[in-house]
Amino acid sequence: MTGDSRGVVEKITSGVNPMSRKQTVLVTGYAKAPKGTGMYEVYRHAGIVLELDPETGEILDVEFTFVTDLAKRFLRELLLGYRLEEDHDEILQAIRDQYLAPSSEAIVAALKGALQRYREKRASVAGTAGSISK
Numbered sequence: 001m002t003g004d005s006r007g008v009v010e011k012i013t014s015g016v017n018p019m020s021r022k023q024t025v026l027v028t029g030y031a032k033a034p035k036g037t038g039m040y041e042v043y044r045h046a047g048i049v050l051e052l053d054p055e056t057g058e059i060l061d062v063e064f065t066f067v068t069d070l071a072k073r074f075l076r077e078l079l080l081g082y083r084l085e086e087d088h089d090e091i092l093q094a095i096r097d098q099y100l101a102p103s104s105e106a107i108v109a110a111l112k113g114a115l116q117r118y119r120e121k122r123a124s125v126a127g128t129a130g131s132i133s134k
Helices: 003-013 038-042 069-079 088-098 104-125
Strands: 025-032 045-052 059-064
Touching: 025 104, 045 104, 059 069, 069 088, 088 104
Parallel strands: none
Antiparallel strands: 025 045, 045 059
């Protein structure tokens, strides 16, 4: 191996081992964005993508289809750490109380859609051994 190619191999192998990363699940939800908003003009829909711990339902990461980075960051920080099923009502109330924008109900609807998808998946694997990620 030449010096250059060894450096490339070292960079590749020194990264995060994918086998060491805790298995998580992604769940999504969508709702129609309100007309007259930037979200509607750009995306037409409000979307939420949640990365969850499959054992606890804890929200580990979240992304939204917002136009501004501030709105994305605000809601991300608002939801991190909640458990999607157990804290659902509290999450919805936090969004309604703290995200005062025309798209708030679309975000609530998208979150409800994600919760429904998550519950359906959990119910379909309830009779099998292991968690939702298996």
